[in-house]
Amino acid sequence: MFDYYFNDDHKLFRRSLRDFFDKEVMPFIDEWEAQQQIPKEIWKKMGDMGYLGLNFPESVGGTDLDFFYSVIFAEEVSKCYSGGFAISPLVNSYMAAPYIFKYGSEFQKEKYVKPAVAGDQICSIAISEPGAGSDVANIQTKAIKNGDHYIVNGSKTFITNAYYGDFIVTVLKTNPEEGIGGVSLLIIDRNAEGVSARKLNKLGWHASDTAELSFDNVKVPVENLIGEEGMGFYYLMGGLQLERLIGAIMGVGACESAMSYTLKYMSERQAFNRPINKFQVLRHRMAQLATEVEINKAFAYHCAKLHAQGEYIVKECSMAKLNSTELSDKLMYQCLQSFGGYGFMEDYKIARMFRDSRVGTIGGGSSEIMREIIAKIVIDGQEYE
Ligand SMILES: Cc1cc2nc3c(=O)[nH]c(=O)nc-3n(C[C@H](O)[C@H](O)[C@H](O)COP(=O)(O)OP(=O)(O)OC[C@H]3O[C@@H](n4cnc5c(N)ncnc54)[C@H](O)[C@@H]3O)c2cc1C
Numbered sequence: 381m382f383d384y385y386f387n388d389d390h391k392l393f394r395r396s397l398r399d400f401f402d403k404e405v406m407p408f409i410d411e412w413e414a415q416q417q418i419p420k421e422i423w424k425k426m427g428d429m430g431y432l433g434l435n436f437p438e439s440v441g442g443t444d445l446d447f448f449y450s451v452i453f454a455e456e457v458s459k460c461y462s463g464g465f466a467i468s469p470l471v472n473s474y475m476a477a478p479y480i481f482k483y484g485s486e487f488q489k490e491k492y493v494k495p496a497v498a499g500d501q502i503c504s505i506a507i508s509e510p511g512a513g514s515d516v517a518n519i520q521t522k523a524i525k526n527g528d529h530y531i532v533n534g535s536k537t538f539i540t541n542a543y544y545g546d547f548i549v550t551v552l553k554t555n556p557e558e559g560i561g562g563v564s565l566l567i568i569d570r571n572a573e574g575v576s577a578r579k580l581n582k583l584g585w586h587a588s589d590t591a592e593l594s595f596d597n598v599k600v601p602v603e604n605l606i607g608e609e610g611m612g613f614y615y616l617m618g619g620l621q622l623e624r625l626i627g628a629i630m631g632v633g634a635c636e637s638a639m640s641y642t643l644k645y646m647s648e649r650q651a652f653n654r655p656i657n658k659f660q661v662l663r664h665r666m667a668q669l670a671t672e673v674e675i676n677k678a679f680a681y682h683c684a685k686l687h688a689q690g691e692y693i694v695k696e697c698s699m700a701k702l703n704s705t706e707l708s709d710k711l712m713y714q715c716l717q718s719f720g721g722y723g724f725m726e727d728y729k730i731a732r733m734f735r736d737s738r739v740g741t742i743g744g745g746s747s748e749i750m751r752e753i754i755a756k757i758v759i760d761g762q763e764y765e
């Protein structure tokens with residue numbers, strides 16, 4: 381059924397991408413998880429292969445391929461048994477750099493998007509603050525214009541790719557008196573004077589780099605403003621749909637990966653003189669999960685198709701993210717159960733998949749916020765343009 385979305389070139393791409401991950405990532409992933417960092421070299425290798433620029437045109441070093449190549453990338457990177465590895469390039473290429481490409485100047489594309497696509501520099505997006513996560517309009521970080529630069533003060537937290545990364549698409553207020561109308565996006569160099577970072581310890585996503593950032597009178601040139609002052613919130617509303625769609629596709633990949641890992645174990649593990657996949661209760665559990673994964677995937681692909689057609693699909697992206705991340709959590713819990721005590725051991729990848737899945741319903745807009753958005757659309761008749 382899914383052949384409808386993928387032609388022979390897509391399939392060839394998936395195979396070569398899988399070979400790349402099997403060779404360049406899978407043998408090292410446990411080490412990167414333990415080190416809580418992925419090496420710079422893997423960024424460069426992904427950049428050289430064109431994997432960081434699938435959704436960018438050739439003018440910035442991208443490959444300008446249709447969106448289903450990105451779908452394949454998001455799925456396959458999520459099958460490397462490390463949510464922390466998966467999220468790193470996805471933030472760079474789908475959640476942060478697109479703001480610069482879509483709304484930024486030629487200078488910014490040259491200076492920031494090109495190296496992010498090449499794997500030479502790493503990009504992050506800083507929205508969340510210690511006092512404002514879901515409530516984005518309430519952010520307090522300020523950029524006050526002073527001649528040819530802004531002076532930035534404030535802090536951000538939970539920022540992926542921001543400890544070892546190179547530059548930060550920072551959401552802040554250029555007009556602190558206003559609500560959403562005062563929000564702007566500014567590119568801040570990670571090593572600029574006055575920027576400090578603290579690496580955060582996490583329940584999961586160990587291979588990813590998550591930082592708390594402080595801005596203490598950071599001088600940022602005005603040429604680093606993305607688009608227009610005061611338009612940041614509107615830019616975000618567009619970009620967050622792609623972020624949520626990618627989050628949904630990550631869920632699809634992670635679920636499929638956990639399913640096949642668990643089914644293999646169930647075919648090998650014996651109890652009461654038979655493989656445990658012969659027990660009806662476990663068979664039905666996996667049959668139910670397989671059904672839900674398939675339905676979830678069909679809806680995620682449907683959303684990807686609408687997105688590829690240029691439609692602004694707030695309701696669908698919110699539903700896809702909500703459903704996929706909630707399903708992932710349920711599935712990881714139930715798959716781990718099939719491993720018995722071994723599921724609780726670090727030697728088995730299901731333990732990591734279980735804890736990595738947990739952040740899915742929190743980051744990029746929590747499940748509660750997704751339900752709020754959906755409720756406003758289906759109950760109150762709110763429209764997004
Ligand atoms: C590992 C990790 C990586 C992250 N990466 C990034 C990143 O790269 N960039 C970035 O900007 N942020 C990032 N985040 C932050 C993430 O987006 C926020 O954690 C998320 O938006 C929730 O914000 P919060 O943590 O402040 O929770 P809060 O907003 O304080 O919410 C707390 C609880 O209240 C609920 N709640 C809040 N408002 C409502 C409401 N109106 N109705 C019902 N319930 C509500 C929430 O759903 C949640 O359950 C990351 C987070 C994590 C854990």
